[in-house]
Amino acid sequence: MAGSDDRAVLRRARGLGSAKSGVRHWWWQRVTAVALVPLTVWMLVLLLATAGEGRRALMVWLGNPAVSVLTVMFVVMMAWHMVLGLTVIAEDYLHHEGVKFAAITLIQVGGVIVGVAGVISVLWLALGGTQ
Template sequence: MSLRSPVGRVLGLGAAGEGVGHWWTQRVTSVALVLLGLWFVFVLIALPDRSYETVTAWMHAPFNAVMLSLLVGTAVYHSLLGVEVVVEDYVTDHATKIVTLLALKFIHIVIGALGVFSVLRVAFGSAA
């Protein structure tokens, strides 16, 4: 027989308070994506044409390269946050959940790195 109250037995066992940071991060990245997405759409509309030469010349500007890198990084991070929630909510087996979350993080890191590398390669000019 325990002398601890029911509340005392469960305190510290749950994830209380940890989800708030995740929730706020999702909201902040979504607002950033709206702003960056609007910037990207308006800039593309303002280009005289959408030929390869015009777009690559536009990407050579440092401001545009930085903004595109931010767009790619924010989109990948926002995607990771959303997919994590889905896996945490719907995958019941603990081992499968851990493996899936690790694989998703790895995949998102690779996608983000490839995206930023692509933007920088075009911005600085390719070697090939």
């Protein structure tokens, strides 16, 4: 094979060079994961305790500040972990730059909406809710 071909192949392998980033994404995925281990167990307890009991039971539980704090933390960590995870999946499988950009934007906006809606709902219920 001619030398120029080797150069082209090497040039392609080098690509645009290193982005010199990635640690942070990786690190926050792990931080949220660690936080979610106890918080998920907590959330399951809450859901089991209020399963089928209706809205009143939920409001009574969330009326306790410790309960609402843990639940808010769960919602925030979940939304964040979800955004980080889904972003990786989009980067893995979507190879059209435009489609990938749109998907990741959608994931991030969606994550913010999920987080904000979840936090406000929990606080609303904790503070007495709509009568």
